[in-house]
Amino acid sequence: MPVTLCSNGKYRIGDGECIYTSRDNANEAYRAYLAEEGENGKEEKADTYNDYPEAATNNAKRVLKWREEYGDEVRGMTQIGWTRARQLANKERLSRETIARMASFKRHEQNA
Numbered sequence: 001m002p003v004t005l006c007s008n009g010k011y012r013i014g015d016g017e018c019i020y021t022s023r024d025n026a027n028e029a030y031r032a033y034l035a036e037e038g039e040n041g042k043e044e045k046a047d048t049y050n051d052y053p054e055a056a057t058n059n060a061k062r063v064l065k066w067r068e069e070y071g072d073e074v075r076g077m078t079q080i081g082w083t084r085a086r087q088l089a090n091k092e093r094l095s096r097e098t099i100a101r102m103a104s105f106k107r108h109e110q111n112a
Helices: 023-037 054-073 079-089 096-111
Strands: 003-005 011-013
Touching: 003 023, 011 023, 023 079, 054 079
Parallel strands: none
Antiparallel strands: 003 011
């Protein structure tokens, strides 16, 4: 499915909403969607997971609410971080590779 640049400077997948801040973010979201959908519309549960700790979901919801309240004053997270927070808050299925990349940021735990 093609990723296109919208008039607001953001990107969308196919006919979807213009919500992605970069082409890479849109492509990553589309890859995650394909991994979730699987062949013939069946989920590939062995390759993706959404049974991560409730604390991860709650923390993601908390940071998204914080961003909603304070807007542009919020600093310190990358676009990938915001995308991941949305995925965690929505309990979306994540690949083992994505989970491993998130785990590598455990060193930032003291900043939480």
